Amino acid sequence: MGNGYQPEETVLSLPPDASASRFRVSGLTGRLPRKWVGALLPVVFVIVWELLSRAGLLAANWFPAPLSIAGTLVELLQGGELFHHIGITVARVVAGFLIGAVLATLLAGIAGSTPLIRELVDPTIQALRNIPSMAWVPLFLLWLGIHESSKIALIAVGVFFPVYLNLLSGILNVDRKLIEVGHVYRLNKLQLVRRVILPAALPAFLVGLRSGLGLGWMFVVAAEIMGASKGLGFLMIDGQMTGRASVIIASIVLFALFGKLTDLMIERCGNRLLRQRGVGI
Template identity: 60%
Template structure:
């Protein structure tokens, strides 16, 4: 075969490349199998009367409730306000956690001064903050956003602090041999080494943010998915409660998928066991 023929021939994918592409292509369909099976079983049991409709209505009725709320326009203010609260709380909690996590991880003196106090605060139950935040900030948006930020803060803080502490000492010494110091050492050594732990902390923090928004919206909110959930309980509408729970699950999974996508882009340089998944 001549050189010109080889130049025109399409590139041949190796077995490893094809194997790397296949799992990702089937990831979403495979991940949907179990939820669809459970939904089908739930629907069947509800239609046959095995599940009492006043306690656990069929999925079709729950989806119909969501569709009706969307059609009348009632859903969108609840959805938008919950997203705004989680977004603001996540941003505030992540920024504070990034600053303190980096400081306590990098500076031993700051860790000895700050970490014992933060670890003590971390063990306070989330609902214990509710009356205090209402007393300090009222029942308006500030108290809700701050409560969500508290939930987000600790996973991000712990992830980043442990990531900084876990940086290999030899990498730091090599960086100093190349006369890296200050911001250059942080950018070239600490940032790549701590990024995986930091991104995992962000995912955990976002998950807790979605949990804390329910507590935040229970304390005096008149809009939001948490309010919709409580309203369904007070008026005896289990389909509304389940619709709110389903929407929380969808929104939480969607935002988490966004962080997973970002993590893959930022960690493309890694060659790990999960790279090809």
């Protein structure tokens, strides 16, 4: 047995292409699966939905077929009104997101670096964040009227709390050794926050931005329900009032699509920034 069969050499002599192809056949490691596997479930869902609609198992007035919804989108595009509604809604979300995220970043930075401020304001903020979004609507209508300012303020409220909470949590969990290094280099409090604490809390901050953006898209629906005459939320309510389920579902699909696109933008920018700092997510 001594000088005969050596299984180790047989394993090592396998062609590299054979190993790679075996993984590609078995599943999800090639370039195509890694990029498109996330679209598999929605595609299957739409195909099954279309087949059930064609078979008459879904009521057309409640669950119109995907091709019917696509036709509704084409009609809205041809009429020129869809781009206007999309532009209004995106502008509201962007404005509310920027206002809420900036305020949350400033307050979380101050509260995270100053225990007295944190003990003073954090309990109140934690109580306010549990208020449902629709509870703010009558107050903002009373204060700001049925104008863009009330809608943007409501979206900013939705964005504020997750950004604040995640950033504050990230700041409080920064490695104490990093702060000690900052003290060794005699950084003042502002420099310590800007150069040590906030960079270390960056991953948590990015999670907060993505969560806040998601809530911003949710809150824009509530904002556009309260008296808007433009936007995807108005289009959805108009579909409800006129009994057009295809318009309602088309609006929901557009909310999902633009929400995913904006989230993907933050994710890509965040990953690039983290890679520059030697951190990965």
